[in-house]
Amino acid sequence: MREEEKSPVRGGAGISRRTFAIGAVGSVAMLGLGAVKLVGAESVVRPPGAQDENAFLAACIHCERCREVCPRHAIKPATLESGLLNLRTPEMDYHRGWCxxxxxxxxxxxxxxxxxxxHALRLPGLPASEHVRLGMAVINTDWCLAFQAMGCHECVDACTFxxxxxxxxxxxxxxxxxxxxxxxxxxxCVSxxxxxxxxxxxxxxxxxVPAEGEVLHG
Ligand code: SF4
Ligand code: SF4
Ligand code: SF4
Known part of the structure; x- marks a missing residue:
């Protein structure tokens, strides 16, 4: 049995959604605004070339030009849900499109x-699909129709890589x-x-899910 067959749900520190705390308190401020994070930043899935998160955040000026030119409409400006540090930085939106x-x-x-x-977006090499890992696909077996014997494989058919x-x-x-x-x-996914x-x-x-700093064949 292949390793991936045993473990359809992937987790682990390397790709989990991590919260980066800043400031002396180093925690998320809620201030009565529901789940809005006013301090810190959720790790988000970025467009190609933004996988060095610190370098990216230092260089991005929130101009949204990347979002405007994306032919697949796969980029959105991050909201406060992703933390103040990320506000209006580009984040992938796979409900609207894909890359x-x-x-x-x-x-x-x-x-x-x-x-x-x-140059906040900067590639390690071309073709980008072979050098950059935007994130990692993770299956939730509780929600997947195929795991409920409903015969679905839309995701498998959609993967061109x-x-x-x-x-x-x-x-x-x-x-x-x-x-x-x-x-x-x-x-x-039609789940x-x-x-x-x-x-x-x-x-x-x-x-x-984010795979920050990971490269395919850097
Ligand atoms: S399809 Fe991908 S590489 Fe092309 S503009 Fe959109 S996010 Fe960037
Ligand atoms: S379609 Fe394939 S390459 Fe793309 S995220 Fe899903 S599993 Fe990965
Ligand atoms: S497309 Fe179908 S098989 Fe794939 S994850 Fe979604 S429900 Fe499961």
Missing amino acids: DFCESAEGGEPLCVRACPT EAMGVNDDGTPYVIEDACNGCGACEHA LSSGSISVGATDRAIVI
């Missing part, structure tokens, strides 16, 4: 990287070495729209 790394673009350089005036497979029982798995976080699987039988599902059954 094909603009591989059909002339010269192969992603349009968002080309549009960034401060051969980073997903199907077990003998029809359940999908992620091939972590090949996944670059493009988000086509999350974009295609909510087709009526997941899971009580309490609040998100799609496959989501991309």
Whole structure:
């Protein structure tokens, strides 16, 4: 049995959503504004070239040019939900689109990287899809229709990077070495729209989580 077959849900410190505390208190201030984080920043999934988070935050001027040029509408400005430090910085939005790394673009350089005036988006090499890992796909087996024997494999069909497979029982798995976080699987996931039988599902059954600092073949 393959390693990924045993463990469809991936976790671990390397990719988990981490909160970066700043200031003396080093905690999240709530101040009666619900879940809004006024101090600190959630780790978010960034466009290609922003995987060195500290360098990115130092250089990004929140101009939103990357978002404006994205042909797949896969970038959104982060809200306060992602923390004050991230406010209006670019964050991937796989509900609206996914990232094909603009591989059909002339010269192969992603349009968002080309549009960034401060080089906050900076690539380690081209093609971007082979050098950059935006995040990692993670399957929630409680919410996935295939794990409820409903015969779904939309995410597997959507993956163009051969980073997903199907077990003998029809359940999908992620091939972590090949996944670059493009988000086509999350974009295609029908678990909510087709009526997941899971009580309490609040998100799609496959989501991309941050893989900060990780590279595919740097
Ligand atoms: S590489 Fe292209 S598709 Fe991907 S986020 Fe940038 S502009 Fe959008
Ligand atoms: S598993 Fe999902 S995020 Fe990873 S490469 Fe395939 S479609 Fe993209
Ligand atoms: S598309 Fe969603 S519900 Fe369907 S198999 Fe993939 S993760 Fe499961």
